[in-house]
Amino acid sequence: MKRILLDCDPGIDDALAIALAHGSPAVEVAGITTVSGNVGIEHTTPNALALAEFYGMDVPVARGAARPLVRPGSAASNVHGNTGLGDVVLPTAKADPVPEHAVDHIVSTIAASPGEISLVAVGPLTNIALALQLEPRITEWVREFVIMGGSYTRGNFSPAAEFNIAADPEAASVVFEAPWRTVMFGLDLTHQARATAAVRQRFTGLGRLQDELLSPCLDFYGSNRQYREHGPAIHDACAVAYVIAPELFTLAEARVDVETSGRFSSGMTVTDFEPEAASNAAVATSLDQEGFWDLVTDSFGRVATG
Ligand code: BDR
Numbered sequence: 001m002k003r004i005l006l007d008c009d010p011g012i013d014d015a016l017a018i019a020l021a022h023g024s025p026a027v028e029v030a031g032i033t034t035v036s037g038n039v040g041i042e043h044t045t046p047n048a049l050a051l052a053e054f055y056g057m058d059v060p061v062a063r064g065a066a067r068p069l070v071r072p073g074s075a076a077s078n079v080h081g082n083t084g085l086g087d088v089v090l091p092t093a094k095a096d097p098v099p100e101h102a103v104d105h106i107v108s109t110i111a112a113s114p115g116e117i118s119l120v121a122v123g124p125l126t127n128i129a130l131a132l133q134l135e136p137r138i139t140e141w142v143r144e145f146v147i148m149g150g151s152y153t154r155g156n157f158s159p160a161a162e163f164n165i166a167a168d169p170e171a172a173s174v175v176f177e178a179p180w181r182t183v184m185f186g187l188d189l190t191h192q193a194r195a196t197a198a199v200r201q202r203f204t205g206l207g208r209l210q211d212e213l214l215s216p217c218l219d220f221y222g223s224n225r226q227y228r229e230h231g232p233a234i235h236d237a238c239a240v241a242y243v244i245a246p247e248l249f250t251l252a253e254a255r256v257d258v259e260t261s262g263r264f265s266s267g268m269t270v271t272d273f274e275p276e277a278a279s280n281a282a283v284a285t286s287l288d289q290e291g292f293w294d295l296v297t298d299s300f301g302r303v304a305t306g
């Protein structure tokens with residue numbers, strides 16, 4: 001069975017990605033590490049702990065970087081609310097984060113099980129860049145490395161850049177330059193995964209998961225201007241879904257470089273699909289939407305919220 005180590009910034013779609021990973025019988029969640037992104041680390045860490053308890057998970061949660069490598073932080077509280085889960089306030093978790101910093105936790109978890117861990121990063125890439133600097137051999141020891149981030153067309157943070165990359169472009173640049181194959185789920189793909197009214201209809205009957213989390217979170221998230229017309233994109237769940245069911249996605253090999261100094265293009269993932277480009281990434285281009293929502297609905301149905 002695949003084992004996922006999920007680096008995240010919950011975050012509404014992060015919360016759904018955690019539920020998908022936990023609910024799927026095809027993967028085990030080895031750990032959750034948090035990073036500052038959608039909201040600050042003082043919220044993403046308690047959110048991860050509270051979500052884990054709400055979902056009935058027994059999993060280590062490690063607190064990570066409080067700020068990007070170089071720049072000041074840039075939150076997305078307009079999309080995710082001031083504390084990260086819209087208007088939802090979950091009971092405070094009984095558990096504490098593990099004493100290890102997220103960066104140490106990433107390295108030690110991967111080092112303990114070479115070839116086994118699917119490292120999935122769905123927030124700014126600060127922790128991953130720091131882990132690479134601490135132990136470059138994680139590139140050899142991971143089973144696969146998957147991110148939600150970037151775009152080969154337009155951004156959402158700016159016309160050129162997607163939020164997770166724009167929030168810490170220097171970290172993203174370190175990550176894409178490392179000698180591993182980054183599997184990239186950018187906006188071009190994740191905008192195909194929208195929780196439309198028809199999709200949300202399928203979540204009725206999921207009990208507390210639906211009533212206390214999915215429904216209020218998706219109401220809040222879907223009211224954001226960018227999502228009003230076509231429904232909210234459940235970005236982060238796409239990266240987790242790939243680990244569970246790669247056959248749902250079409251990927252193309254590409255060279256991806258991160259713009260760190262552009263006046264108007266900082267955080268852009270400059271993507272070259274030409275066959276002669278020195279590929280460092282597999283970029284997701286299309287999604288089997290029906291299969292994706294079948295997987296998500298089935299997995300959510302297995303989350304025992306008590
Ligand atoms: C990404 O940015 C965050 O707001 C979401 O959680 C997702 O990881 C989408 O651009």
Ligand code: CA
Pocket residue numbers: 008009010011013014037038122123236
């Ligand atoms: Ca996220």
